[in-house]
Amino acid sequence: MRLGTAFLRQTAIELRASYWFIPAALVLCAIALSFALGWVDRHPWVTSFLPDGFFSAKPEDARATLGVIASASIGVAGVMFSITIVAVTFASGQHGPRLIGNFMRDRGAQWSLGILMATFVFALMVLRAVEGAGPGANSHAYVPQVSLWTALILSLMSVGTTIYFIHHVPDTIDIANLIAALGRQLCLRVRQPDLVVPEAARGLRPEREQPVWEVKAGKPGYVRAVDPDGMAEIAVRESLRITLLAPPGSFVSSAEAAFRVEGGPPADEIAAALRKTIAIGEGKTVEQNTLFLVEQLVEMAARALSPGVNDPFTAVYCMNWLHAALIARLEAGEEEPEKAEMEEEEEPGLVVLPRLSWRELLEQSLGACLPYARPDPLAGAALRKLLGRLHGHAAGPDKAAVSRLLKRLEAPQEGDRT
Known part of the structure; x- marks a missing residue:
């Protein structure tokens, strides 16, 4: 196994x-x-092959x-x-x-x-x-x-x-090199999903829809790694549909559910095997967690715009790379509205893994920078320009999400940071 x-x-x-x-x-x-x-x-x-006197x-x-x-x-x-x-x-x-x-x-x-x-x-x-x-005659x-x-x-x-x-x-x-290194890594990571459903678990369904039960994480911490192939092996062998509820980067307590299982009665052996397909540690990592790179750039932008630092140009650097990552995700062709709707209508296979959508990436990146950038004239103007450029590249629901961010930027909402 x-x-x-x-x-x-x-x-x-x-x-x-x-x-x-x-x-x-x-x-x-x-x-x-x-x-x-x-x-x-x-x-x-x-x-002996070397010249005499070399050593x-x-x-x-x-x-x-x-x-x-x-x-x-x-x-x-x-x-x-x-x-x-x-x-x-x-x-x-x-x-x-x-x-x-x-x-x-x-x-x-x-x-x-x-x-x-x-x-x-x-x-x-x-x-x-x-x-x-040495002193002896035989000593050399x-x-x-x-x-x-x-x-x-x-x-x-x-x-x-x-x-x-x-x-x-x-x-x-150097701040420019530091931001660029994170940005380039993010642009590469957004072009492909963090977790991919194995081929063996696609196009299949469990023999029974019921019962449905959950598997607890077993210990508290951040999910650092996931083994989709191990999940698929269990799902195919037991004819179960396994849904991952705790993606990499999420925090779980020992009593919270990490998996939802459909199609078979609860079993301690299956629960123990599923817990081995995730690794829980003390903190987040960039492995299988694209949002952690986003969080680092957003944190740098937020710190740069704090009153104690007041460095809007660093924040603009961060937002530029976040914008580049969003464009790279659009260029990958994974967020076409028609394709996304078709995928949502398809019945999931035996393994269901969370997937980072473009709109969620937008909200977690430039959307998270918005309340910090809006009070600053330089950062606010840069963010407005980036969203305008992004609006021209997006289409369908993605364009509508950008429009909503532009409206939030122009009309501050209650609860945003000031």
Whole structure:
């Protein structure tokens, strides 16, 4: 039985969001490389193809060189970690705490720290293998020459990594680059649904319409990952219609329903299997949750328009990218009114998954920015212009939704933020 994919997906999300995984992997690779090159150094025939005198370091020189490499790399790694913490603190305080995950997932910072830590560990592993000549006649000095040259190469890589990192950090926290990175990711994500019903569950119906019962989430938290294939396997095997009530990004308590099941009597085994198809954690993630990207851009726009910050141009940047995502969704051709009506009339298959509509995306993005942008002349004028351009691209019910937002912008409603 194919279950547990949601747990594996959540594990992959946590590893990707962790700051330690890539550095730890590079450190392990450095240890393995030191043993492999140690074997090479113990077999002189491997280096016989190189010119004479290419490897000529003495034990005391090797120790001094490796000691400098190790101390310098660990010192720079500490400074690099401090710079990262300062950048994360600044960005989260200025633009929103939900952006911390973006910095934690930053591959440039992870690889930079990993290369420096790997250089430090490799230098230490090679340093322990250097042997000086003893007082005895049978004692000989030993210097792992290939490993020493490899440590020198890694030190040069560390210098380049440091230069890259010093450029990368201010480039990452630049507000325009930060917004553009979120916006580009959002434009890609809106072109396809977060959850897709597996082919095996389409076009089928349960043998019986009744009874109908619900499966509770089992523990509180945010739904972080969903396994549609696992749901389809259960639905087809048991001839049930399973409706997901808690999509990724939603918060559920232990007593709230996460699934609705039609076509069979309640069974603890089915309920337990269904709970394994969702992963519940402490916070939201961008995996299978396009709205989380929208929320980050809206939060940045709202903070920029707060009296304490008063930065309408940052809010305009955010709204421009939200507008670009809405246009990208329209260009994907998934919100044609005729097609949407046909899909609503069709009988659902054995698995029913929530789908983010264009009108919901509009309301959660530019609609959420409206009460913050309306009091500000610059942001309000920019939002009015964006909605006007969007009105020309939309059609049918989508155009009507844009028109309603324009009316709200022109005529403030009671309850909106002022």
